[in-house]
Amino acid sequence: MAFGYSNGNEGLMARYLFIKSNWAMNHQGLHYKLIKAFLLQILLISLAILLAVFSAEKIVEDLLVRKALQGEAEHFWTLYQKNPDTPAPNTLNLKGYLAINKDYSEVPADFQNLHPGYFRSKLAGRKPIVYIEDRSNARLYLVFDEEKVAALAFYFGVVPLSLVLVLIYLFAWLSYRQSRDAISPVIQLAQIVEKFDFHSQGLAELDLSGLRRTADSDVAKLIDALDHFTERLELFIDREQNFTRDASHELRTPLAVIKSALALLQKRQDYSPGERLSLSLIDNTLGDMEGLIDTLLLLAREESSPLPEEDVLINDLLTTLVDQVNRAVGNERVSVEIEQNCLLSIPAAEKVLNILFTNLLRNAFSYTREGVISIAIDENCVRISDTGIGMQQRQLQQVFEPFYRVQTGHNGHGLGLTIVKRLCNRFGWKLKIRSKLDEGTSISVIFPRARRIGGRREKLV
Template structure:
């Protein structure tokens, strides 16, 4: 079957008619033939053996006619099953072509062709965005980091200047983490190149060290408790970004006090208790950080839940369906 689009589709519609009408015609003719044969047998025009034989022949012809029409549907189904992401030409998906085109099949083929073209366009825009964003955003951040390192080594800098450099450095690291999280979410799928087996506890220790530096100057104390230890197969950077977003959200929720990260069997929890008379934000105000963390958890099938206990205790829990024991 040569499936066409554009100006040739209306001509096929005029020539072939609807798929439903053709099936109705076939089964209508079968019904008429069976009724005629039964009447012939009832009035002894034909013997019973001939009546049964005629019914079998009519049924067989009906099956052949139906199978010939359904062959076009099967061919299109094979085309769709063989389609690979990025292909837009349906002729490239199947070497055998059916010789006739039904209007309904042509409509399905045209719709699938448009869908495949749109998917290819989405993929191209995704690749362009991730490539451009990765270069155009990370390059200025690298320049800012190098400049702040050079400024911090300047002799005779005032205390105000040193504090300003530290703030710029922390803001740059937060921006790097945010860009990395957005790029993770912008990609359609992980290609597996960054996946490896890693120990959750080790990644959390490194991430909390970075978090303490970025939260320097804030009345936030970060703690890590490790009653359990396990490993995961995946991207350690994605896991670190997810935990950092939850730590940021917990810090903004409590304002001041203790943010505690706890490693439990197959689960990591981030909890925060408001210190002093600090009034925590409302539980419904989940913020941008939690939205990013939730999208990352959905992408990598790491269920995330958030609830507030006692009115001032924030608890976020990440569960990992396939934790692995830590090898010696």
């Protein structure tokens, strides 16, 4: 192609759609991050309180109770040394047993085989805390019944902690509600932008007046800035589309005059080889310009009035285009092979597919001085490969940029693949490219809605 469609309006629209997607992401982020922070806060507080209760329980059981039982045992031994008839401790929460000279008759059977120490042991279906200590020929068993103490701990420890926890939950919930109310205008703004259909509605129809009346000053400033941006963007898009459409239409008249004059000149037979070559060059350039105008009109068309789709048989279309492009830019040292693995039908506008494959074929012919151009038609994919000059990895990253050319001496302005990329993005097709320097390039176009309608055809050369 000689030159390409101006991408100013598409760049602005892409920027606006990027902003819209960010609004949607921020909407989800603000809403869900706030909930996430609230739940995380509740979880951490709950874990902290549970850890505190568990730690308190362990401290009470392993430290305070142990020290208390050791103190009780020491007190008993002191009394026992003074009076061997001193009875074992027997209080509301503490029961003692004394075995003298290994006489365990007064000791519960569950304790008789236990060794001195501090632990829990089974007794009448429960597991009280037991402390056993030996002194000379006597063994003292102290059994601490913590049920009553546990009840007191529950009422004076767990219940207050639970109330504190409930209050913390309540305060955290109120904080969440206040935070949500504070950012609700931003969330509403994000929802409006997210739900707005930019393809079927103009930017001027994005009405934020209702939100402006309820929003605070900061959000109102954001809404005003967004309104100014949409107004300016709408003007840019209208200007770009009007220019492209009008310029494309106006170019048709001089091209028609040039084409008519060229047809008259080509009827003469007395041209020298150099003159005939110049006429051929004019004819090829004229074809490029006509294709370019079709592309401009296609890309400038509004989404509200899309091109009519039809089932296009890719096999026949590619055969025709290969013949046309070969006559226009091909050379005798390049052969073409078409491998038809199936009959492939694509629901699309034939003009769009014509522009797409013409640009790909022109690129393949232009960068292949000698060798083979292979076209493979598969179930949902068309692959065009050549044995041309190929590209380095650095060049592959720039190949879809406007006006980029692999070779500076190559004819054209480096817009063919740019147009191909934009058409694929426009119609939801996938474009893949592989290339190796001095070995060739392979470009695949994947059509998700393609339909296989027949079996394999013979390979055409």
